[in-house]
Amino acid sequence: MRKVIITGCNGQLGRAVNKELSLEGGYEFTNTDVEELDITNINKVMELVSQVKPFAIINCAAHTAVEACETDVENAYKINAVGPRNLSIAAAATGAKLMHISTDYVFDGNGTRPYTEFDPTGPMGVYGSSKLAGEHFVERFGRNYYIIRTAWLYGDGNNFVKTMLRLSESHDKIRVVSDQVGSPTSTKELAKLIAYLLPTDNYGLFHGTCEGSCSWADFAEEIFRLSGKTTAVERITTEEFGAQVARPAYSILRNYMLELTSDYRFADWHDAIAQYMKGM
Ligand SMILES: NC(=O)c1ccc[n+]([C@@H]2O[C@H](COP(=O)([O-])OP(=O)(O)OC[C@H]3O[C@@H](n4cnc5c(N)ncnc54)[C@H](OP(=O)(O)O)[C@@H]3O)[C@@H](O)[C@H]2O)c1
Numbered sequence: 001m002r003k004v005i006i007t008g009c010n011g012q013l014g015r016a017v018n019k020e021l022s023l024e025g026g027y028e029f030t031n032t033d034v035e036e037l038d039i040t041n042i043n044k045v046m047e048l049v050s051q052v053k054p055f056a057i058i059n060c061a062a063h064t065a066v067e068a069c070e071t072d073v074e075n076a077y078k079i080n081a082v083g084p085r086n087l088s089i090a091a092a093a094t095g096a097k098l099m100h101i102s103t104d105y106v107f108d109g110n111g112t113r114p115y116t117e118f119d120p121t122g123p124m125g126v127y128g129s130s131k132l133a134g135e136h137f138v139e140r141f142g143r144n145y146y147i148i149r150t151a152w153l154y155g156d157g158n159n160f161v162k163t164m165l166r167l168s169e170s171h172d173k174i175r176v177v178s179d180q181v182g183s184p185t186s187t188k189e190l191a192k193l194i195a196y197l198l199p200t201d202n203y204g205l206f207h208g209t210c211e212g213s214c215s216w217a218d219f220a221e222e223i224f225r226l227s228g229k230t231t232a233v234e235r236i237t238t239e240e241f242g243a244q245v246a247r248p249a250y251s252i253l254r255n256y257m258l259e260l261t262s263d264y265r266f267a268d269w270h271d272a273i274a275q276y277m278k279g280m
Contacts, residue, residue: 001026001027002026002027002028002056003028003030003052003053003054003055004021004028004030004054004055004056004057004058005029005032005037005052005054005056005057005058005096006018006030006031006058007032007033007039007058007059007060007061007083008033008034008039008059008060008061008062009031009032009060011033011060011061011064011157012153012154012156012157012159012187013060013101013153013155013190014031014060014061015155015156015157015187016156016187016188016190017060017187017191017194017195018031019188020188020191020192020194020195021191021194021195024195030048030052032048033061034061039059039061039083039084039087040078040079040083040086042086042089045086045087045089045090046086046090046093049087049090049091049093049094049096050090050094053094053096054094054096055096055097056096056098056099057087057090057096057097057098057099058194058198059083059084059087059098059099059101060101061083062079062080062083062131063079063080063127063130064127065127066125066127066245066247067243067244067245069126069130070125070126070127070244073126076127076130077126077130077133079130080127080131080133080134081130081131081133081134081137082137083134084098084100084134084135084137085134087100087138088100088138088140088141088145091142091143091144091145092141092142092143095144096144097144097198098138098144098145098146099145099146099148099194099198100134100135100142100145100146100147100148101147101148101149101150101190102131102132102134102135102147102148102149102150103127103128103131103150103151104149104151104182104209104251104253105124105127105128105248105251106122106123106128106132106135106149107121107122107123107248107250107251108121108122108123108248109180109247109248109250109251110248110250111250111252112250113254114213114252114253114254115207115252115253115254116207116253116257117205117206117207117256124246124247124248125245128248135147135205139205144203145203145204146197146198146202146203146204146206147204147205148190148197149206149207149208149253150185150190150207150253151183151185151209151251151253152182152183152184152209152219152251153185153186153187153190154184154185154186154187154273154276155186155187155276156187160184160216160219160220161223161273161277164220164223164224165223165227165229167231168227168229168231171231172230172231172232173231173232173233173234174220174231174232174234175234175236175240176216176217176220176234176235176236177215177217177237177238177241178215178216178217178235178236178237179237179238179249180215180238180247180248180249180251181213181214181215181249181250181252182209182213182214182251183210183211183212183213183214183251183252183269184210184214184219184272184273185209185210185266185269186210186273186275186276188272188276189210189266189272193208193258193266196262196264202261202262204257205257206255206257206258207253207256207257207258208253208255208258208266209252209253209255209266210266210267210268210269210272211265211266211269212270213269214269215235217233219269219273220233222270222273226273226274226277227277
């Protein structure tokens with residue numbers, strides 16, 4: 001059995017990774033969330049990793065509340081940057097692999113074609129900057145690591161799909177931003193990539209998002225279509241929505257390193273959301 005430590009196991013991705021690797025078989029899990037292992041504490045991280053001596057650490061822990069990160073700056077950097085630094089140091093010291101997850105928010109969102117792993121980064125806010133700092137720490141202190149940048153995640157937890165379905169219970173029309181584009185990606189599809197990469201020596205930085213792209217408004221329309229709801233989507237601009245924190249307008253990632261190094265291809269986002277909603 002290959003021992004795996006999952007951090008942030010109660011989060012959307014943590015749950016999906018556990019499910020997917022359990023289906024795969026051959027893994028023994030040490031499931032941890034902040035109560036069992038606070039990744040910001042180097043001593044606790046070293047202690048657990050030295051004790052378990054895992055085959056791999058899968059870091060699903062993060063401070064993902066984009067708005068809150070702007071004011072909770074210290075915790076954003078502790079969880080999104082120092083945390084992966086600690087895990088990299090512990091993984092390198094014990095010979096474990098490290099699977100770390102990053103985000104489309106490392107880019108400035110002014111792109112005119114899908115971003116590849118070779119494009120310059122330029123985060124717009126604290127969340128993106130802290131996640132980018134996490135990537136840099138993993139690159140500096142890690143040895144056998146994979147960093148996967150994903151985007152627009154939904155799974156078992158609070159997410160856009162659930163928000164739309166909840167709002168549709170009380171609204172006939174919902175205003176949704178149509179000038180931000182990206183690739184909705186289910187945690188299941190991302191967990192499948194993690195399960196695929198983990199036994200391989202194909203290390204490094206990867207983009208990992210479902211194929212195809214859409215705006216938030218398009219995504220909402222597809223959610224309502226699949227659920228048979230008649231809720232109308234009123235397309236509005238980011239400015240009209242009046243969000244407090246700037247978000248990248250263009251968030252489409254190309255899974256270029258997967259294209260260059262493997263036959264692995266993601267499902268189209270339409271198929272992934274259809275499968276997710278069937279299971280709701
Ligand atoms: N969600 C998205 O749309 C999205 C998009 C792109 C990339 N990503 C990346 O994908 C990964 C998974 O995201 P997700 O949506 O699954 O996140 P999530 O649902 O917010 O889960 C994160 C988990 O980490 C836990 N955590 C927070 N601080 C911790 C600490 N110090 N030590 C250990 N655990 C801690 C959280 O606990 P609490 O809930 O108690 O804080 C939560 O259970 C993250 O790296 C994220 O940056 C997400």
